[in-house]
Amino acid sequence: METKFCMSCGHTLETRDIDGTPRKACPACSFVHWGDYSIGVGALVVREDKVLLVRRAQEPGKGRWTNPGGYAEQLEQLHETVRREVLEECAVEAEVRNVVALRDLPRSIHNLYVAFSMDYIGGEPTPDMAEVDAAGFFTLEEMNGMNVAPFTRWLVDVALSGRSDGLAYDAEPIVPLDGHGLFRC
Template sequence: MSINFCSKCGSTVEVRSIGGADRLACTSCDYIYWGNYSIGVGALIIKEGKILLVRRAQEPGKGYWTNPGGYIEQQEPIEETIVREVLEEAGIHAKVTGIIAVRDQPREIHNLYIAFEMEYLSGEPIPDDEEVDEAGFFTLEETESMNVAGFTKWLLDVAFQAEGKGLIKEPLAIKALERYGLFRV
């Protein structure tokens, strides 16, 4: 993606060497275009030996089974994002217990995807009939005959074969860092 104007002041941008790389920088103010990024989140929720999956009702991935998830909103803490997405897509109340996997996908819009291990709290799987048209808890064996997306197959392996706890949510609130999502080993 190419930008021609500064998103801070509206002036034109030019290519400059900054930090050892060519970057777009404003000709009038201090704005530097660092790139275009998106952050996706996904939930891995196991209840009684079964994992929550949803079937995509729209592109990308229409017809594939995936774990519920989505993209963060600009000022939404990432932990709230995944709780919201699970509830919206599958009608399930769950809470974050840790981060279990991360995918880094450099491309035109550089994507970072964070998979959260979550504890099931309540609810029955109900699809939103917008983004997903089916939702349910499935055993690993049941998923073998389903149209599961490739990346989700990897996440299923992570969820069922995980030996450690991954990064766990910081249990201590640090007043100076309110609204930070802190996770540690």
């Protein structure tokens, strides 16, 4: 959906050249609409060489296994978002250790996804039966027989194999993910 009105004063926006890019801007105040963005987070919780996965009960990805995660609330820090999402989706308590991967996916709503390595604290995986209908810790061998989402397969590789001091661009991911900007340690 196209932005038509100023989010500051409500005036109708016009298209203006700003630094060589046409952008929606307000002729009545200084507001510029820089674009539409969303920030997602994901948890990589490993316990006894098994990765925590949940099966999506709704679209997008209904029936696929993914790592727990979700979208950041406006006033919520990302490390709190990922803790909340893990607890809500599968009743597992985990603490953030570090950021281990980023996905940059430009589209109509530009999506940035931040994956966190998390330490398992407690709780047995129990699905919330709203967003997810199954949850558990799984080995790579077990995942081979499961409908694991391609991006999650990449993240599992990061969780189990990624060892680095920083994030680097992944030019050759283990799964083709066209249009994604993938960074990993």
